[in-house]
Amino acid sequence: MVERYVMSIDQGTNSTRCILFDHHGRLVSVAQREHRQHFPRPGWVEHDVVEIWRNLLRVVPEALAAGEVGPDEVAAIGIANQRETTVLWERRTGAPLGRAIVWQDTRTASLVEELRIRPGDGFFLERCGLPPSTYFSALRIRWLFDHVKGLEERARDGEVLFGTMESWLIWNLTGGADGGLHITDATNASRTMLMNIRSLAWDDELLAFFGVPRCMLPEIRSPAESYGEAGAALPGVRITAALGDQQAALFGQTCFSPGEAKCTYGTGSFLLLNTGTDLVRSHHGLLTTIAYKIGDEPTVYALEGSIAVTGSLVQWFRDRLGLISSAPEIETLARTVEDNGGCYIVPAFSGLFAPRWRSDARGVVVGLTSYITKGHLARAVLEATGWQTREVVDAMNADSSVPLRELKVDGGMTSDNLLMQFVADVLDVPVVRPMVAETVSLGAAYAAGLAAGYWPDLEVLRHNWHRAAQWLPDMDPARRVSEYENWQRAVERSLGWIRPPGVL
Amino acid sequence: MAGPVQSIERAAAILRLLAGGPRRLGLGEVAASLGLAKGTAHGILRTLQHVDFVEQDAATGKYQLGAALLHLGTSYLDVNELRSRSINWADALAARSGESVRLGTPLEGRVLVVHHVFRPDDTLQSLEVGSLLPLHASSLGKVLLAFGSAPLDEALEPAPEAYTRHTLVTRAQLTQALADVRETGWAAEVQEMSMGEAGVAMPIRGHGGLVVGAIGLSGAVERICDGQGRPRPALVTLLRDAARAISRDLGAARW
Numbered sequence: 001m002v003e004r005y006v007m008s009i010d011q012g013t014n015s016t017r018c019i020l021f022d023h024h025g026r027l028v029s030v031a032q033r034e035h036r037q038h039f040p041r042p043g044w045v046e047h048d049v050v051e052i053w054r055n056l057l058r059v060v061p062e063a064l065a066a067g068e069v070g071p072d073e074v075a076a077i078g079i080a081n082q083r084e085t086t087v088l089w090e091r092r093t094g095a096p097l098g099r100a101i102v103w104q105d106t107r108t109a110s111l112v113e114e115l116r117i118r119p120g121d122g123f124f125l126e127r128c129g130l131p132p133s134t135y136f137s138a139l140r141i142r143w144l145f146d147h148v149k150g151l152e153e154r155a156r157d158g159e160v161l162f163g164t165m166e167s168w169l170i171w172n173l174t175g176g177a178d179g180g181l182h183i184t185d186a187t188n189a190s191r192t193m194l195m196n197i198r199s200l201a202w203d204d205e206l207l208a209f210f211g212v213p214r215c216m217l218p219e220i221r222s223p224a225e226s227y228g229e230a231g232a233a234l235p236g237v238r239i240t241a242a243l244g245d246q247q248a249a250l251f252g253q254t255c256f257s258p259g260e261a262k263c264t265y266g267t268g269s270f271l272l273l274n275t276g277t278d279l280v281r282s283h284h285g286l287l288t289t290i291a292y293k294i295g296d297e298p299t300v301y302a303l304e305g306s307i308a309v310t311g312s313l314v315q316w317f318r319d320r321l322g323l324i325s326s327a328p329e330i331e332t333l334a335r336t337v338e339d340n341g342g343c344y345i346v347p348a349f350s351g352l353f354a355p356r357w358r359s360d361a362r363g364v365v366v367g368l369t370s371y372i373t374k375g376h377l378a379r380a381v382l383e384a385t386g387w388q389t390r391e392v393v394d395a396m397n398a399d400s401s402v403p404l405r406e407l408k409v410d411g412g413m414t415s416d417n418l419l420m421q422f423v424a425d426v427l428d429v430p431v432v433r434p435m436v437a438e439t440v441s442l443g444a445a446y447a448a449g450l451a452a453g454y455w456p457d458l459e460v461l462r463h464n465w466h467r468a469a470q471w472l473p474d475m476d477p478a479r480r481v482s483e484y485e486n487w488q489r490a491v492e493r494s495l496g497w498i499r500p501p502g503v504l
Numbered sequence: 505m506a507g508p509v510q511s512i513e514r515a516a517a518i519l520r521l522l523a524g525g526p527r528r529l530g531l532g533e534v535a536a537s538l539g540l541a542k543g544t545a546h547g548i549l550r551t552l553q554h555v556d557f558v559e560q561d562a563a564t565g566k567y568q569l570g571a572a573l574l575h576l577g578t579s580y581l582d583v584n585e586l587r588s589r590s591i592n593w594a595d596a597l598a599a600r601s602g603e604s605v606r607l608g609t610p611l612e613g614r615v616l617v618v619h620h621v622f623r624p625d626d627t628l629q630s631l632e633v634g635s636l637l638p639l640h641a642s643s644l645g646k647v648l649l650a651f652g653s654a655p656l657d658e659a660l661e662p663a664p665e666a667y668t669r670h671t672l673v674t675r676a677q678l679t680q681a682l683a684d685v686r687e688t689g690w691a692a693e694v695q696e697m698s699m700g701e702a703g704v705a706m707p708i709r710g711h712g713g714l715v716v717g718a719i720g721l722s723g724a725v726e727r728i729c730d731g732q733g734r735p736r737p738a739l740v741t742l743l744r745d746a747a748r749a750i751s752r753d754l755g756a757a758r759w
Binding site: 024026027326327328329330331332412414415416417435436437438466467468469470471472 | 584587596624626634
């Protein structure tokens with residue numbers, strides 16, 4: 001029998017990667033190309049989508065060659081992508097209308113402030129499960145309509161197509177201007193603020209509110225079903241999955257049951273909790289999102305808490321303060337002291353995100369005394385990630401009927417043992433790291449392989465998951481309580497630092 | 505205690521002199537600046553050149569600091585950095601071999617476990633990062649001893665403990681075993697720390713080929729070893745792939 005593989009394409013914020021996985025979910029080969037980050041103005045972040053498409057056409061044959069795998073040995077293709085990044089292109093020619101506006105871009109900040117006052121968060125939460133934030137695509141479409149002359153009219157005339165990254169790539173893979181499929185999946189669509197979270201269809205009231213014409217939107221499909229053949233890159237091979245990267249990571253971590261959660265620790269961190277087929281509306285500052293949906297099976301929902309600054313605080317410590325020369329050295333420096341010495345850092349560099357959502361907060365370092373060394377600061381940097389995780393988990397436990405019993409982790413910061421132990425200590429649940437660190441790519445491969453019949457069911461995927469490391473809680477409960485109180489007092493001191501305009 | 509060694513003092517003075525400015529210096533200038541006879545200065549410069557601390561310009565014959573000296577301060581590799589750079593390869597090694605993986609670096613006459621990946625069978629295992637292993641009775645330790653990362657005297661003083669009847673405890677036994685490790689490029693430990701257990705390890709090299717740590721597999725002796733009590737060739741191949749991949753990532757050119 002010919003060995004067959006599943007191909008995963010992860011179109012991420014910094015690079016486009018192609019990974020082949022075998023039947024055991026083991027990584028066979030990787031190819032990766034970075035793309036340029038464009039910062040035309042402070043707070044603006046853009047990507048050249050033609051560059052990204054060309055990178056995709058390069059990494060696919062590179063990954064096949066590295067694994068010595070022929071195109072006929074690929075059973076299916078799955079795509080995971082950076083979410084919310086907004087691409088507009090011309091229906092007739094396939095030419096992009098400017099660069100993509102990336103999820104980190106904050107040009108819609110003033111629009112967000114307006115919408116939160118009128119019509120207010122409730123209007124949006126009721127329909128799409130999301131409060132207004134600079135992350136989401138609908139605000140960017142509105143911004144483009146308001147700032148690019150004639151664009152809105154052309155969109156109404158059906159000349160312009162919208163998509164997030166997976167839409168753009170699938171459209172090009174399946175033929176582009178020559179009959180390409182204009183589709184998205186429910187996980188990506190759930191991040192636009194345009195999809196109704198219950199019906200998984202574009203919401204007429206939201207479309208009307210943002211003035212987005214339906215004819216520019218892709219068709220919403222299941223994250224795991226056969227879409228079409230990837231003619232341009234791999235003739236004859238079907239694309240059978242597309243998921244947003246964080247949902248892909250949840251799937252790759254095999255969090256298939258209600259109450260299972262994962263946190264991806266990177267520049268920022270994203271904690272997703274599977275809430276099963278129940279749509280849980282958060283009363284504690286979390287987002288309701290689609291976790292996954294396999295073919296015609298019921299939709300599985302998730303609660304999401306995103307933390308803006310985690311790994312980027314370590315980068316700041318390295319690049320701006322110059323106290324360490326590489327990110328992993330933060331652990332070495334932190335271990336030069338026994339504890340934080342009473343020092344806390346709240347990294348509200350651009351306000352506080354989940355669960356507090358306070359844009360008027362700015363970062364603070366509190367508890368400074370002449371006793372504090374750079375080792376204590378290093379501890380405070382790592383502990384900030386632990387406490388921010390705790391706040392999101394507390395919000396999830398308050399919103400969900402199933403309390404968190406274990407946290408599955410992935411991402412670059414999981415190599416930091418001190419941090420992972422601290423996370424286990426403050427959450428008071430075991431923290432486990434899986435053997436395949438590439439959970440985003442693995443999740444897209446799993447969804448694609450399921451839809452293509454390469455894997456029969458979720459149970460088989462569960463058996464592929466293996467524990468690579470586990471950290472058990474080992475903190476005195478009284479200390480956990482008092483340290484958490486200290487952290488919360490530190491957070492209070494970060495609030496209200498930015499005053500509204502006009503206030504002296 | 506003996507007094508300062510004059511030639512080392514003079515070599516240090518020459519290095520300081522060369523480091524003092526951007527200009528290359530000729531032999532006469534070096535000798536005159538430090539009040540040394542030309543013959544003495546020449547001998548020291550040639551020795552420094554031999555260890556790559558000094559380079560001589562082919563056209564002018566003048567001297568400058570060597571590239572090796574520039575890397576001297578950076579050849580130390582932070583253990584957390586080592587873990588971070590190894591983690592994907594160590595995971596892949598555990599997944600493919602079906603055994604647990606550890607990385608070790610020397611620490612005060614022992615092996616510090618800096619990274620540990622569980623055996624992928626989901627049995628109850630506890631993380632051993634931060635624990636210490638004996639140099640003489642672990643495969644990781646033997647690699648560190650064989651490639652000069654840890655001095656043999658540290659393993660022999662105090663007298664090494666005999667954990668089992670297979671533990672190597674004499675200088676002669678260890679010297680022979682370490683020669684074998686250098687010959688094959690890997691170290692095995694078969695029931696030398698505890699009966700029924702075995703391990704095999706290889707060096708991780710950084711810049712210039714310097715051994716910065718060791719990576720090893722360990723598990724039940726019947727899984728690690730073949731009928732002759734030798735590590736299974738398939739496991740050694742997987743281990744070699746991982747050790748080389750990490751070494752390449754760390755900048756060891758020829759690996």
